[in-house]
Amino acid sequence: MRALAIARASTRRIIRDRTALFFLLVLPIIVIIIVGATVRGFSTFRVGVDSVGSGAAGQRIVTALDHSRGIDIAIYTDQKSLTTALARGEISVGVLLPAGLDAVESEAKPATVTIFAEQVNSAQQAAATAVSSVILGQGALVQSASFAAAHSSSSYNQALALATSLQGTTPHVGLRNVSADTSASTLPQGYSYSAPTELVLFVFLSALAGGAAIIETRRLGMYERMLAGPVRARTIIAGEALTYFLLALVQSALIIVVGAIAFGVSWGNPLAAAALVITWALVGAGAGLLSGTLFRTPEQASAIGPTAGIALAMLGGCMWPLSIVSTTMREIGHVTPQAWAVDAWTSLLSRHGTITTIAPQLGVLAAFAVVLLSVSSLRLYQRLR
Amino acid sequence: MRTALLIARKDLRQRMRDRSAIVLGLVAPLLIAALMSFAFKGTETFHYQLGVVNEDHGAIATELVHALSSSTSRSILTVENLSSPAAARADVHDGHVAAALVIPAGFSAAVAQQHPESLSIVTSVNNQVAGNVTRSIAASFVAQIDADRLSVMTALAGGAPANTLNALSAKAATLRIPLQSVERPIGAGQLSAISYYSPAMAIFFLLFTISFASRSFFVDRTQGMIERMRAAPVRPAEILAGKALSVLVYGTLSLATVGVITSTAFGANWGSPFAAVLLGFAMVISVVCLTALVIGVARTQRQAEGFSSILVFGLALLGGNFIVISSSPPLMRTLALFTPNGEAMRGFSDLSTIGGGLGTVATPIAVILLFSALTGGAAMALARRAVS
Missing domain, CATH: 3.40.1710 (abc type-2 transporter like fold)
Structure with missing residues (x-):
């Protein structure tokens, strides 16, 4: 009961601090929006196109690129802005459609489309391959229309319409897709990626930075005053742990609700998600308590806490999927609790996981929570005695 | 001038005694940059x-x-x-x-x-x-x-x-598709993760100076240090100059050290050293002006901590210190250019990919200095009140 009173007092003190509230509640949502809007390009090539002066033929290529699987297009109005965007990495390749491209059709003149890409940049080479294939597909239509116009009574435009309609039905070398697997080993892109990873990141980071409150309480001699009354050290520890646990739960609940309502994130099996949130909140509570006993000044907690939180989040796959890093880095990443939490969310969001499926991850996270809470409680107990 | 130097030296000595200054100015950016370097080693090429x-x-x-x-x-x-x-x-x-x-x-x-x-x-x-x-x-x-x-x-x-x-x-069977494609290089380098995140993290942790310096000012004021200086007698302008100088020296040292270590140890490409130094220095000036602005706007230490924390994370998020801004939607790329750190990141990225020297970063430096003039001007009027 006294632990509850301590938790209530500590929570009230943190909630009164508007800066703390900003970091607890507002910042995670802003980061989810920014990261969610950014993490969309793992399976698409961004292709910049300058089609100025290329006429209707050029427009048809732009439409074909726009409708191609795995290609997102961005329109540029001059070559300089196109190449600058490529140099800055805003696009994967640049496509320059030559002026007077209509002449390919009207005068049956061959034409060449320029694809800006560096030979040594293999990512750009891959994108160039995709673009080149689309251009050949459009070229096939032009070839067919010109051939038919020359060898039948159709005009070029009639033949082009015919070729377009026949392209799908004419026997051709089909490219059949065979899926080797149906369930992804990474989180979905967009907000379904940023919401769970930022939940993992911020619950831990806020707890680490929040350790400053315990240091401040220690410095003000509030624990000594509490101990002068009929309050035992373990009650104080339980109260503080409860504070961090409750704050972590509130923060997680906010991210889950905002993620579901505003960004349409489906959090998977509710029972498994709840178990994961609670276990992760316990890990956060342990980290917060440890930060409060490990650092000497609030400045140290505010400086080293976020740094450690960000570093662990990077290692654990909160900033980028661990599937894109080397095997060694993936293994090192799993030394952090963050990697196990992200694995569990991946199972829930991408593979319809249940509480049984994520039991191994929950087990590891529970072990982290036990170790962190035990070590930090012991340290706080020693300082209180 | 001598008084300002003495105040700056005192502030710097105080900061160096606190390990958190070393952590934020040196350890943290190097640690995160090293992590980036290891994480993306061998993964930046598509194969x-x-x-x-x-x-x-x-x-x-x-x-x-x-x-x-x-x-x-x-x-x-x-x-x-x-x-x-x-x-x-x-x-x-x-x-x-x-x-x-x-x-x-x-x-x-x-x-x-x-x-x-x-x-x-x-x-x-x-x-x-x-x-x-x-x-x-x-x-x-x-x-x-x-x-x-x-x-x-x-x-x-x-x-x-x-x-x-x-x-x-x-x-x-004798035809050839009349529409072919040809590849042309533009001669730009590839922006590696380490080349992006080295300046990104160095600038992110440089922004923390705003929190530390403004906090230190209010601690001095609470402890009566400012009043004692004024009694010396020291003019408010000298106190402000001393505080600004300490931020300038600390920021420059931090950015320069991270730049040298990440280039030599991790292979980060900061581009032309001369242009990078000028761009980095412009960024440090903007941090000095932002610190002065926070000191001018805040009335208490608590307020200063709150304003600076929100400012640091707001700028870092908008300016592209956490995410590669070129991968983000066009609106975010535009918003980034309204922040000094976003302009600096644009400049460092261009130096790394497009190359060139001062010409490449002339616009980012000009915009950062304009931003600094605006924030610094506003801060001067407000900060005099804070010191007086």
Whole structure:
């Protein structure tokens, strides 16, 4: 009961601090929006196109690129802005459609489309391959229309319409897709990626930075005053742990609700998600308590806490999927609790996981929570005695 | 001037005694940059293993396999021969190969017939890019064959007599698709993760100086230090100059050290040293002005901590210190240019990819200095009140 009173007092003190509230509640949502809007390009090539002066033929290529699987297009109005965007990495390749491209059709003149890409940049080479294939597909239509116009009574435009309609039905070398697997080993892109990873990141980071409150309480001699009354050290520890646990739960609940309502994130099996949130909140509570006993000044907690939180989040796959890093880095990443939490969310969001499926991850996270809470409680107990 | 130097020296000594200043100014940016470097080592180039099952061994199938092993394709994929479609599915599923291409028996013989065989592309949901690239290479390879067949069918549908089929087919076989593509390099370097995140993290942790310096000012004021200085007598302008100088020296040292260590130890490309130094120095000036603004706007230490924390994270998020801003939507790229750190990141990225010297970063430096003049001007009026 006294632990509850301590938790209530500590929570009230943190909630009164508007800066703390900003970091607890507002910042995670802003980061989810920014990261969610950014993490969309793992399976698409961004292709910049300058089609100025290329006429209707050029427009048809732009439409074909726009409708191609795995290609997102961005329109540029001059070559300089196109190449600058490529140099800055805003696009994967640049496509320059030559002026007077209509002449390919009207005068049956061959034409060449320029694809800006560096030979040594293999990512750009891959994108160039995709673009080149689309251009050949459009070229096939032009070839067919010109051939038919020359060898039948159709005009070029009639033949082009015919070729377009026949392209799908004419026997051709089909490219059949065979899926080797149906369930992804990474989180979905967009907000379904940023919401769970930022939940993992911020619950831990806020707890680490929040350790400053315990240091401040220690410095003000509030624990000594509490101990002068009929309050035992373990009650104080339980109260503080409860504070961090409750704050972590509130923060997680906010991210889950905002993620579901505003960004349409489906959090998977509710029972498994709840178990994961609670276990992760316990890990956060342990980290917060440890930060409060490990650092000497609030400045140290505010400086080293976020740094450690960000570093662990990077290692654990909160900033980028661990599937894109080397095997060694993936293994090192799993030394952090963050990697196990992200694995569990991946199972829930991408593979319809249940509480049984994520039991191994929950087990590891529970072990982290036990170790962190035990070590930090012991340290706080020693300082209180 | 001497008074300002003494105040700056006192502030710097005080800061260096606190380990958190070393952590934020040096350890943290180097640690995070090192993590970035290790995490993305060997992953910045696109290259994948493509499993190939050749059940045909005919002329066209052999040509296709050769095309996959050509020098152009070799830069993005390595062919691994597999025994059967089942093995291909298993290997793609297990991640031994990123995608696989199955050429069925009879493919070469049927390719020019009425009903050609289909090629199968085995893909994984975890590596869609490899699947799409394989599809593009295969589509490009069969494009001419399909285009010739489509030409004949279009001519027949357009009114050419049916008995001319063989003649039309023979003529179509001599055609070449009139629309081809050619690759042209622009001579820009690739922006590696370490080259982006080294300045990004150095600037992010440099921004923390705003919190520390403004906090230190209010601690001094609470402890009566400012009043004692004023009694010395020291003019408010000298106190402000001393505080600003300490931020300037600390920021410059932090940025320069991170720059030197990440370039030499991790291979980060900061571009032309002269241009990078000037750009970094402009960024430090903007941090000095922002610190002065926080001191001017805040009335208590608590307020200063709150304002500066929100400012630091707000700028870092908008300016692209956490995410590679070039990958973000156009609106975010534009918003980034309204922040000094966003302009600095644009400048450092351009130095690393486009190259060049002062000309490359002239605009970012000018915008940062303009931003500094505006914030610094506002801060001067407000900060005098804080000191007085």
